[in-house]
Amino acid sequence: MAPVLRTEGLTVRFGGLTALDSVDFEIRRGEIRAIIGPNGAGKSTFFNCLTGVLRPTAGRILFNGENIAGLPSNLISQKGIARSYQITNILPNATTLENVRIAAQSRRHSWSMLRHHSAYLDIIEKAEAVLEAVGLRAKADELAANLSHGEQRNLEIGIALATEPELLCLDEPTAGMSAAETHDTMELVRRIAKDLTILIVEHDMQVVMALAQRITVLHYGDVLAEGTPAEIQRNPRVLEVYLKT
Numbered sequence: 491m492a493p494v495l496r497t498e499g500l501t502v503r504f505g506g507l508t509a510l511d512s513v514d515f516e517i518r519r520g521e522i523r524a525i526i527g528p529n530g531a532g533k534s535t536f537f538n539c540l541t542g543v544l545r546p547t548a549g550r551i552l553f554n555g556e557n558i559a560g561l562p563s564n565l566i567s568q569k570g571i572a573r574s575y576q577i578t579n580i581l582p583n584a585t586t587l588e589n590v591r592i593a594a595q596s597r598r599h600s601w602s603m604l605r606h607h608s609a610y611l612d613i614i615e616k617a618e619a620v621l622e623a624v625g626l627r628a629k630a631d632e633l634a635a636n637l638s639h640g641e642q643r644n645l646e647i648g649i650a651l652a653t654e655p656e657l658l659c660l661d662e663p664t665a666g667m668s669a670a671e672t673h674d675t676m677e678l679v680r681r682i683a684k685d686l687t688i689l690i691v692e693h694d695m696q697v698v699m700a701l702a703q704r705i706t707v708l709h710y711g712d713v714l715a716e717g718t719p720a721e722i723q724r725n726p727r728v729l730e731v732y733l734k735t
């Protein structure tokens with residue numbers, strides 16, 4: 491099966507520093523893939539390229555076969571790549587439901603269409619389904635500012651989901667969470683993974699090993715290793731990099 495996303499020679503230079511060095515990467519549709527690597531390895535830079543935050547210096551990013559490298563982020567979002575940032579997307583003074591509804595609207599309907607009552611109801615229905623999926627249905631009418639840290643992180647995922655992505659990029663989804671919240675978020679990711687492809691940058695190795703089908707290890711902008719969690723755990727080069735840092 492053709493990969494949903496593939497990079498060819500993806501390169502990013504910041505002056506004299508090569509943050510990504512000709513990265514060739516592929517992810518199958520429906521896969522949960524983790525990207526790991528020490529600080530400065532290029533993980534965020536990789537996400538920034540995929541989501542149009544950063545224009546690569548060289549290389550191609552093929553999403554469903556189309557080169558999206560250098561396209562603006564709103565266009566990439568419309569094509570079906572979403573990313574959950576760390577809370578920055580949340581409107582604190584809107585309710586949980588409104589946060590998701592606004593995201594759903596941005597993808598699905600032009601403002602003029604919303605004059606039609608049925609289109610509006612459609613969006614509310616979609617927003618409610620998303621809240622259900624991220625476990626926030628009971629908090630629909632709560633102001634986002636009043637949610638706990640863990641709930642806000644899950645709302646971030648909901649906002650990304652509401653744009654109906656094919657590929658969802660999660661940047662440290664469990665950062666700052668308690669053990670119980672981490673467990674819930676892992677369940678959440680597994681649940682939503684049924685209909686999507688998920689790319690996840692995560693520091694918590696237990697989360698990575700439990701969630702990912704395959705793992706890509708970045709090191710100084712290079713792909714150091716790629717494989718199943720079991721393969722990565724016994725890869726001598728990976729062990730060396732992690733033991734050294």
Ligand SMILES: Nc1ncnc2c1ncn2[C@@H]1O[C@H](COP(=O)(O)OP(=O)(O)O)[C@@H](O)[C@H]1O
Pocket residue numbers: 504507508509527528529530531532533534535536
């Ligand atoms: N906007 C930028 N300008 C200059 N250097 C950057 C910029 N963004 C990242 N870098 C550098 O690129 C390298 C990779 O960074 P990053 O992708 O953030 O790594 P990671 O997310 O794996 O910790 C680091 O050396 C970092 O200092």
Ligand SMILES: [Mg+2]
Pocket residue numbers: 533534535
């Ligand atoms: Mg980073």
